[in-house]
Amino acid sequence: xxxxxxxxxxxxxxxxxxxxxxxxxxxxxxxxxxxxxxxxxxxxxxxxxxxxxxxxxxxxxxxxxxxxxxxxxxxxxxxxxxxxxxxxxxxxxxxxxxxxxxxxxxxxxxxxxxxxxxxxxxxxxxxxxxxxxxxxxxxxxxxxxxxxxxxxxxxxxxxxxxxxxxxxxxxxxxxxxxxxxxxxxxxxxxxxxxxxxxxxxxxxxxxxxxxxxxxxxxxxxxxxxxxxxxxxxxxxxxxxxxxxxxxxxxxxxxxxxxxxxxxxxxxxxxxxxxxxxxxxxxxxxxxxxxx
Numbered sequence: 001x002x003x004x005x006x007x008x009x010x011x012x013x014x015x016x017x018x019x020x021x022x023x024x025x026x027x028x029x030x031x032x033x034x035x036x037x038x039x040x041x042x043x044x045x046x047x048x049x050x051x052x053x054x055x056x057x058x059x060x061x062x063x064x065x066x067x068x069x070x071x072x073x074x075x076x077x078x079x080x081x082x083x084x085x086x087x088x089x090x091x092x093x094x095x096x097x098x099x100x101x102x103x104x105x106x107x108x109x110x111x112x113x114x115x116x117x118x119x120x121x122x123x124x125x126x127x128x129x130x131x132x133x134x135x136x137x138x139x140x141x142x143x144x145x146x147x148x149x150x151x152x153x154x155x156x157x158x159x160x161x162x163x164x165x166x167x168x169x170x171x172x173x174x175x176x177x178x179x180x181x182x183x184x185x186x187x188x189x190x191x192x193x194x195x196x197x198x199x200x201x202x203x204x205x206x207x208x209x210x211x212x213x214x215x216x217x218x219x220x221x222x223x224x225x226x227x228x229x230x231x232x233x234x235x236x237x238x239x240x241x242x243x244x245x246x247x248x249x250x251x252x253x254x255x256x257x258x259x260x261x262x263x264x265x266x267x268x269x270x271x272x273x274x275x276x277x278x279x280x281x282x283x284x285x286x287x288x289x290x291x
Contacts, residue, residue: 014153023078029053029060029167030084033157040175041146042119046126050157052138054165059138064159068127071152071172084158085166088222090145116261119148126153135158140231148270150176156210178205179212184240188275189247189254197223197243199258201268209262216243251276 004017029052036047046068052060078136115268127144134140146153153175160170184198203209212231225241233239247254253273261267 005169010087016021026055027089027165028055029062029159030055031157031159031167032168033155033171035171035173038173040146040151040173041177042047042054042146042175044146045143046146047143048142048155050132050134050140052134052159052167059136060134060161060165061136061138062134062159062161063128064132064134064140064157066132067125067156068129068153068245068283070124070149071154073124074154082106084168088166097263114267116259116267116269118257118269118271119147123147123149127167136252146175149223150180161187176204176214177268179262179267180204181254181258181270183258183270184275185256185272188277190277190279191251192279194249195247197245197256198236199243200240201231201233201260206235209233209234212262212267214241214258214260218245219255247276
């Protein structure tokens with residue numbers, strides 16, 4: 001608390017300032033975040049339990065927010081949000097500063113390629129909810145469906161109660177599967193171009209796979225590989241096939257899908273919609289003159 005006094009005498013102004021420290025006790029909430037599993041598959045339902053307690057372990061009824069974000073985003077830009085209780089209860093100087101900010105646009109999501117389900121729902125944020133309330137026992141439960149990304153998800157919970165107590169916690173879990181199909185592709189196609197695609201299969205188990213069949217499609221039509229051969233994978237091994245396509249004209253996007261399946265019908269399929277650009281450069285003609 002800052003106390004300032006001012007006095008005017010003649011044309012002079014005199015000021016004096018004093019600082020009073022008010023003790024702050026019990027300002028933190030201890031939050032426990034518990035997913036029902038450590039590892040999920042794409043499209044699974046993640047069930048999350050949140051528990052809030054004060055410093056003595058008593059349950060706290062509080063308002064919470066929960067975010068589930070692809071961990072790779074934080075490698076691009078770390079989370080610089082200050083710790084919530086330290087932000088509101090830290091000592092600050094007696095001055096006000098005005099700053100400005102501007103958005104940073106990140107292009108991500110579809111670039112995270114990882115019975116055979118077609119994976120095509122790629123998102124950087126799996127879940128966000130800002131209106132979670134813990135009950136009288138300090139507990140809250142919720143669930144959400146994961147997108148098709150094969151990645152590590154970071155859960156972040158922040159909360160506060162009516163007494164001004166605050167807290168936050170983070171936890172990670174993995175979304176993966178035993179067999180992963182990926183497509184090596186450009187960010188966009190140019191209509192009329194003849195270009196290459198790569199279909200990649202990864203075995204994420206320690207057991208070898210004697211035989212695995214693959215197929216590549218563009219706009220629903222099967223594409224033959226440049227060199228056909230039988231695929232087998234050792235434990236934690238990978239293999240790839242190359243494909244050549246001619247990009248059709250008059251399309252704004254082109255769907256490419258790669259599928260890999262074992263004889264017992266286990267595997268993965270991944271689908272991406274790739275933009276198709278016109279050949280040439282966009283230009284604008286302008287002119288000026290007197291009338």
